[in-house]
Amino acid sequence: IEDEVTIYEKLKSGYDVDEDGEFRARVRVPTELTDGDEDEDVHRGTYYVYVTMKGSDDIKAVDEFTVIHAEITLDPEEGVVGTEVEITGIDFANREDITIEYDDVEEDIESGEDETGSDGGFECFILIPESTAGEHTITVTDAEESEAEATFTVEPEIAVSPDEGEADDMVEVTGTGFGGDVEVDITLNGTLNGVGGVTVDTDEYGSFAAHLEVPDVAEGSYDIEADDGANDAKVNFTVYIAIEASISPVTSQDSPGHVGMNITISGLSFEANSTITITYAT
Numbered sequence: 001i002e003d004e005v006t007i008y009e010k011l012k013s014g015y016d017v018d019e020d021g022e023f024r025a026r027v028r029v030p031t032e033l034t035d036g037d038e039d040e041d042v043h044r045g046t047y048y049v050y051v052t053m054k055g056s057d058d059i060k061a062v063d064e065f066t067v068i069h070a071e072i073t074l075d076p077e078e079g080v081v082g083t084e085v086e087i088t089g090i091d092f093a094n095r096e097d098i099t100i101e102y103d104d105v106e107e108d109i110e111s112g113e114d115e116t117g118s119d120g121g122f123e124c125f126i127l128i129p130e131s132t133a134g135e136h137t138i139t140v141t142d143a144e145e146s147e148a149e150a151t152f153t154v155e156p157e158i159a160v161s162p163d164e165g166e167a168d169d170m171v172e173v174t175g176t177g178f179g180g181d182v183e184v185d186i187t188l189n190g191t192l193n194g195v196g197g198v199t200v201d202t203d204e205y206g207s208f209a210a211h212l213e214v215p216d217v218a219e220g221s222y223d224i225e226a227d228d229g230a231n232d233a234k235v236n237f238t239v240y241i242a243i244e245a246s247i248s249p250v251t252s253q254d255s256p257g258h259v260g261m262n263i264t265i266s267g268l269s270f271e272a273n274s275t276i277t278i279t280y281a282t
Helices: none
Strands: 045-052 059-067 071-075 084-090 098-102 122-127 134-142 147-154 157-161 170-176 183-188 197-201 208-213 220-227 232-239 244-248 264-268
Touching: 071 134, 071 147, 084 134, 084 147, 098 122, 157 220, 157 232, 170 220, 170 232, 183 208, 197 208
Parallel strands: none
Antiparallel strands: 045 059, 071 084, 084 122, 098 134, 134 147, 157 170, 170 208, 183 197, 183 220, 220 232, 244 264
């Protein structure tokens, strides 16, 4: 009582009351309250409808009104490009086709329901398309123009093929979910602008592909890292050293060896201080 209503929207004015003190008005539920001291979006929940007399701000009558607002939830709410996301919707129009948009571009429904049920609900799955790092809007609309949106956050990711190699090998590094139209530094063992490092540009969707030369490092497991200054991702890469063995002198059918001949067997990149076995076989 005597509290001042500061956030509201005027729906209609100028209605005449009949001789019985009654009136009837048809109004549209607003999406935003803009006539008070502050603006506020209309959300799902309980609101109050007030009636005042012309020329007065005193409230003469009040009633509750419950807004049933279409809503969607995402699971998960963040991930890399290609993530399968479950979209669950409630309070849409009953038995209507739904359309799903990702940043205002319509996306295919991979599986699940493509229309609402008798209760206005649905469950379906989409795949996150190529897009830049950060927040993106998923919007669901039905044929009656009920609409709801939620935010999905894209994270960067890189892959390397093959995932192992030796010094001087060339490998392909691909990335998604980085900044759009930016430079990305790609390194192995922290090396850049030389053997083992390269700088490439992403496309407008934050994706790239590059070739990286494996530097001359010790055998072992290393991180290949891509960094655009604001986003980074890593992937594991194994460097190995090829084992080699040779025989001297070299024999052939034209210049064969003979029983009792001395030969020299040499090896490279075997385990240091280990015992080896040499087998002679036909």
